[in-house]
Amino acid sequence: MEFMKISDRLQEWLENVRSFLQQEIYPLEQQPNRFDDIESLLNEKRRKARERGLWTPHLSPAWGGPGFSLMEFAHISELLGRTPFGHYVLNCQAPDIGNMEILIKHGTPEQHQRFLRPLINGDIRSCFAMTEPEHAGSNPVMMGTIAVREGDEYVINGHKWFASSADGAAFAIVMAVTHPDAENPYQRASMIIVPTDTPGFHLVRNIPVMGHAGRGYFSHGEIRFENCRVPRENLLGSEGAGFAMAQERLGPGRIHHCMRWIGICERAFEMMCDYAARRELAPGKPLASRQTVQNWVAECRAEIDAARMLVLRTAQKIDHEGDYAARMDISLIKFYVANVLQTVLDRAIQVHGGLGMTDDTLLAFWFRHERAARIYDGPDEVHKTRVAKMILRQYGAKI
Numbered sequence: 001m002e003f004m005k006i007s008d009r010l011q012e013w014l015e016n017v018r019s020f021l022q023q024e025i026y027p028l029e030q031q032p033n034r035f036d037d038i039e040s041l042l043n044e045k046r047r048k049a050r051e052r053g054l055w056t057p058h059l060s061p062a063w064g065g066p067g068f069s070l071m072e073f074a075h076i077s078e079l080l081g082r083t084p085f086g087h088y089v090l091n092c093q094a095p096d097i098g099n100m101e102i103l104i105k106h107g108t109p110e111q112h113q114r115f116l117r118p119l120i121n122g123d124i125r126s127c128f129a130m131t132e133p134e135h136a137g138s139n140p141v142m143m144g145t146i147a148v149r150e151g152d153e154y155v156i157n158g159h160k161w162f163a164s165s166a167d168g169a170a171f172a173i174v175m176a177v178t179h180p181d182a183e184n185p186y187q188r189a190s191m192i193i194v195p196t197d198t199p200g201f202h203l204v205r206n207i208p209v210m211g212h213a214g215r216g217y218f219s220h221g222e223i224r225f226e227n228c229r230v231p232r233e234n235l236l237g238s239e240g241a242g243f244a245m246a247q248e249r250l251g252p253g254r255i256h257h258c259m260r261w262i263g264i265c266e267r268a269f270e271m272m273c274d275y276a277a278r279r280e281l282a283p284g285k286p287l288a289s290r291q292t293v294q295n296w297v298a299e300c301r302a303e304i305d306a307a308r309m310l311v312l313r314t315a316q317k318i319d320h321e322g323d324y325a326a327r328m329d330i331s332l333i334k335f336y337v338a339n340v341l342q343t344v345l346d347r348a349i350q351v352h353g354g355l356g357m358t359d360d361t362l363l364a365f366w367f368r369h370e371r372a373a374r375i376y377d378g379p380d381e382v383h384k385t386r387v388a389k390m391i392l393r394q395y396g397a398k399i
C-alpha cells in the first residue's frame with residue numbers, strides 16, 4: 001500500500017513536528033481560557049516553528065514549503081490535529097491554507113505580492129465568505145450577495161456568515177454574483193478579494209457557536225457588505241469562475257480536515273484508554289475491565305484505522321489523478337470521518353464520566369467545536385447523496 005509508505009524525509013519532518021508539539025504546544029493546552037487572548041502567544045510559537053524550518057508544510061519549494069505531496073502532507077496534518085493549535089503554528093490552518101492554494105493557482109502577480117506573500121509569511125490572516133444566513137449553503141447557487149461593475153470597481157452588497165477567522169483577518173475572499181443572467185447557474189458567481197478595512201465591509205459579530213463566541217483566529221464572523229467598493233484588479237481568476245474555483249479549494253480542503261479529525265481521534269482514543277486503565281470502579285477493578293469499554297476500545301481502533309486508510313487512499317488518488325477523478329472518494333471520507341470523529345469523542349467523554357463534561361480536558365471543547373464537522377464543507381446528507389448517486393448510476397439508475 002503505497003499510501004502508507006513514509007519516506008526518510010517525511011519521517012524526519014514528522015519527528016521534528018512531534019517534538020515541537022511536545023515542547024512548545026501541548027503545554028499551552030493547560031492554560032485557563034485557552035482559546036481567548038492566546039493569539040499573541042501562538043504567534044510567538046509560530047516564530048519558533050519557522051526558525052526550526054517547520055513552516056507551511058503544504059507548499060511547494062517555489063513558495064517556501066518542503067514540496068510534499070498531498071498524501072505526505074496528510075501525515076503531517078494528522079499529527080498537527082492532535083492539538084487545536086497545531087495547524088495554526090505551522091501556518092497551514094483553514095481557511096488560510098485554502099486561500100493560499102487558490103491565490104497561488106489563480107492570483108495575479110500583484111495579488112501574490114499584496115495578499116499571498118504576507119499570508120505565507122504569517123504576517124496576516126484571511127477568511128473565506130461564501131455562506132449566507134438567508135440562503136441554503138448546501139445549494140450555494142441561490143446566493144444573494146452581488147458585485148456590480150461600476151467603471152474600474154466592483155460594488156458589493158450582501159450578507160454572509162460563518163466566515164471562519166474573520167475577526168482580525170486582513171482580507172476576505174468573497175463569493176458574489178457578478179453574472180445573475182448566466183444560463184448556467186454555476187457560472188454566475190465570482191471570487192473577489194476584499195480587504196477588511198474597505199469602507200462598507202462590516203464585521204457584525206463573532207457568532208457564538210455551541211455557547212462560545214470565539215475571537216480572532218477562533219472566530220466565525222457575520223459580515224455585511226454595504227456598497228463596498230474594491231478595484232477590478234481584486235477579481236480572483238476570471239468572472240463567473242467562482243464555483244469552479246470553490247470546488248478546487250474544497251477537494252484538498254476536505255483531506256486537510258479529515259486528517260486533522262483523525263489526529264483528534266487518536267488523541268481522544270489515547271485519553272480514553274489511559275483513563276480506563278487508571279480509573280478504579282472498585283479496588284483492582286479499573287474501568288478497562290468492563291466489556292463495554294473494551295468493545296469501545298476495539299471498535300474505535302478499527303474505525304480510526306479504517307478512516308485513515310480511506311483518507312490516505314483519497315489523497316493519493318488526488319495526487320495521481322486530480323480532484324475530479326477523486327470526487328466520490330472525497331465525499332465518502334467527508335461524511336465517514338466526520339462521523340467516526342463524533343463517535344470516538346462521544347465514547348471518550350462517556351468513559352471520563354463527569355470529568356469528560358468539564359473543560360479540564362480537551363474532550364468537551366472538541367465535542368462542541370467538531371460537531372460542525374458534519375455540517376461545514378457540505379453536510380453529511382449532501383455527500384451521502386452524491387456518493388450514492390454516483391454508484392447507482394453505474395447500475396443504470398436514472399437519478
Ligand SMILES: Cc1cc2nc3c(=O)[nH]c(=O)nc-3n(C[C@H](O)[C@H](O)[C@H](O)COP(=O)(O)OP(=O)(O)OC[C@H]3O[C@@H](n4cnc5c(N)ncnc54)[C@H](O)[C@@H]3O)c2cc1C
Nearest residue numbers: 128129130131136137138162163164372376377378379381
Ligand atoms: C463552524 C463552522 C465554520 C464554517 N466556516 C465557514 C467559512 O469559513 N466560510 C463559509 O463560507 N462558510 C462556512 N461555514 C458554513 C457551512 O459551510 C454551511 O453551514 C454549510 O455549507 C451548510 O449550509 P447551511 O448552514 O446554510 O445549511 P442548509 O444548506 O440550510 O442545510 C440545513 C440542513 O439541511 C440538510 N440538507 C441540506 N441539503 C440536503 C440534501 N441535499 N439532502 C438532505 N438533507 C439536506 C442538512 O442536514 C443540513 O445540515 C461554516 C459553518 C460552521 C458550522
